[in-house]
Amino acid sequence: MAAVGGGGLPAYALRRLLLALPVLFGVSVLVFAVLHLAPGDPAAIMLGAQATKEDVVRLHRDLGLDQPLVVQYVRWMGHVLQGDLGRSIPLGRAVLPEVLLRFKATLVLTAGALLIAILLGLAAGIVSAVKQYTWLDRISMGVAVTGVSLPVFWTGIMLILLFALQLRWFPSSGMSSPYGSGVADVLWHLVLPAVTLGTASAAALARLTRSSVLEIIRQDYVRSARAKGLAERAVITRHVLKNAINPIITVLGLQVGFLLGGAILTETVFSWPGLGSMMVRAIQARDYPLVQGGVLLIATTFVLVNLVVDLLYAVFDPRIRYD
């Protein structure tokens, strides 16, 4: 573990956390405004063709939607600051426990996808860098370009058709069997969605790892290490990878955001009970409190992940200090 300068790191982390507050405030204003200004009315969507004029008016009043937007925002923010994200309009459930519960499922999926992205991406990237211009390199990069280009909803449906419908190796949807439970069951259900979501990231990571490793591998100290008679494996892991890792971590941090976003489509295709599939439904229903709560949670996560990434730089590269 690398040394970090004095009390700089905690102070830096604290400063970053304080800076996150205006960011989250901005996010809250933005999501509130975008949602409420977009055409559509939760009452009308709930009521459908059976609506009577009286019911539309009464529902607006009961939901507080007849108030000016500023009043609605201040009222909502007041509750949020007290830790109360309100109640979903059609679900009638408290928003906070609901989004946290769904977020857990999203984290499982994102973690699975990230694992696949790292394993596949790093391996492919390193191999193609070390064996530059060989057939291995060409194949890895060919697959990577294809992987980056495929939309997840398409990959997802293709995987369902092949592995669920034809080969019957994996279930077609959900996070657990209707009549089963346990960790193994969840892992079994996780495979297809995690592969779907992880491949695109793996591809991006592979390309970056390749270029990052190639840059380092030509440095003088690598030649020295080799000249010393160090085994190639040791050269790569100890000297090359360690120095190539920072740009990779940056992209990995961004990929977490990409995965959280990509999870929306993957979750919908596989009916994964995460935040993404829930948000799609909430947006369609103009479920303001639920969408606002979900976006705040995602934004907070993203801010925190970025902070962790910045702190990790210092861990991997002793030259970086936060004073």
Added chain:
Amino acid sequence: MTTRRTWMIAALILAVALVSGAGAAPPKDAIVIGLLAEPVTMDPPQITDLNSARVTKRIFEGLVAQELGSYKLVPGLARSWEISKDGLIYTFNLRANVTFHDGTLFNAEAVKFCFERQLNEQGPYYKTGTYPYVKGFLGNVQGVEVVNPLTVQIKLKAPLTPFLQYLAHQSLFIYSPEALKKHGKDMVKNPVGTGPFKLETWEPGVKVVLARNDQYWGGAPKVRQAIYVPIIEAQARLAAIKTGEIDLTMDVPPDSLESLRKDPNITVAESNSSAVWYIALNTRHAVLKDKRVRQAMNYAINKDAIIRDILKGTAIVSSGPMSPVYGPFHEEKTTRYPYDPEKAKALLKDAGYAGGFEVIFLVPESGSGMQQPVEMGTVIQAQLQAVGIKARIQTMEWGAYLKKYLDGPDMAEMSWNPSIGDPDHVTYMLLSSDRFPPAFNAGFYQNARVDELLRKGRTTVGDAERAAIYKEAQRIISDEAPWIFIDHGRQIIIHRKRVQGFKLHPNFDLVLTQVWLQ
């Protein structure tokens, strides 16, 4: 090397997961149903969507019920009922010794409690929910009175014949007052009714498990458990039913129906439904106000081709608002609009639009009951173009669409799956001038005779008299063509052969009391 070890561990976990997971077979006495989405809420008066209704109608019951497979009313929690001569007082004789799933007794007080929760805005429990249809279904109720523990009287402000059908709608179903007092707003996930099934677990987004109610007054159902799982993607529903992960589902890709019909393990159950898919025409539009123009547009569209090529036979041609499932109330002898572009052109010429005209045509990207809105809209646009009408399509997302739809568009796609089994709920709801926007008569259709008939139909009591009223209304409406009549979607449920005794219901409900598993 670490990477290699990680790989091996991952592979091992996968192998274990594969073996253990793949071994799990559906239990013998539990039916697994793949829904399009999970229920939204389980508090009856707050339900507005089909998925919630399909699950909660197993848990709760109303005073009256519909006979399986038709809209005929049969006793529910009420053994019998009388309606006073003036049509204002409904007296219900309730079943004795019926208990809620929490062990409390069902009686007249419970009925009064459930209705007053919604009706009395100053009441102690009004704020335990939002009641989307309270004005629509209970707005005409003067009061509810307990005559004795097993007799309850509902007084209306004015006669309203469809009211009895309203009582078969989930928003007026009866739940345990004690459960509401205990759970308050969280009633939405703690349903306590009297029905054949009770809630065992609800894992949000994952599954809802209902367990058989062995104390059910009508006799316990044959299946021990009903498990509902949400499967959003149509291809995934298809895969799940084919592999046997689930026992019953709906809305698979229409292309797949042929192969499903040939599958020896699968039954495709089909029937007509009460749904109607139409294009509302703005009768106040400078050109569309001419009946000949609206008729021409009906002649211009090849409905058979749309049903055959886009809907793959999952609908029947429509010539009015009401589908044949309304039985005695359905009029066969209405004006028909077979595909006839020449006649359309002649009518347009007659109306003075031989050179055609231009309109804006609203099309949603998707939406509740909307079938294939974009594909259908595109074909309709091309066929209108062939007779000289230039319809400029504007597509939008469903939530935004609903707002635009009630904003007086020139012409716009819409569909309606009535949850109430009364002819009033299609005709009056969609075509009476009492129902101009923000209610759903989006084309501002107004015909004095139709208005008179539809208002009379609401207060007339005898079925024969009402049938005559609605038949006349349908004849006028079809001839006046306030809509381009397109189709009535058929209800299609796909289930594994091991599911026995399943029967379709016209309002898309999935009734399980009579179902058993082989």
